[in-house]
Amino acid sequence: QVTLKESGPGMLQPSKTLSLTCSFSGFSLSTSGMVVSWIRQPSGKSLEWLAAIDWDGDKYYNPSLKSRLTVSKDTSNTQVFLKITSVDIADTATYYCATGYYTLFAYWGQGTLVTVSS
């Protein structure tokens, strides 16, 4: 059974760096074709893909946010991380991690709400 769970700070101040963790089980990120993505959703709005890392360690970023994003994974391939620098109010959202083969978002975590506020 594939499960993913996001964790984050809940709230942080503008200009700080947001660090998120996606902990997962039920699949191996070292399996050829597997990809873990980060996707966010402001309250009442649509979904925005942020970044992804694949089984080979290759990283992909949304060009609109690329300069602020860093995606990585741990050596045991059970966690994926996302850092967003210089956050502002517009980064307030629920952040999801999702996985699947190549371009598929087959499984999603429950999401973690991040509020940026002074």
Next chain:
Amino acid sequence: EIVLTQSPTTTAASPGEKVTITCLASSSVSNMYWYQQKSGASPKLLIYSTSSLASGVPDRFSGSGSGTSYSLTINTMEAEDAATYYCQQWSSNPPTFGAGTKLELK
């Protein structure tokens, strides 16, 4: 990036009624994905590769389309189908989502 335009934005259907949601892409895409999101929950994959049902999805859901025009159809509306539906493409980077269609029970 490819912009996906969904219509309608909001709609309502009675039980047993047929519902069709359209997704138009700003450039041609090779495949479309559809997700269902209920209030307070994560999105759930419904349709992949334009017309393939994800595991456990009732067969009253179907997807079709090609090029720049895609659709999701619910053959017979059920109360549990009330949700917001999103189309999504990853034929070109970055992957993008439509703005969503809110489906309500009439």
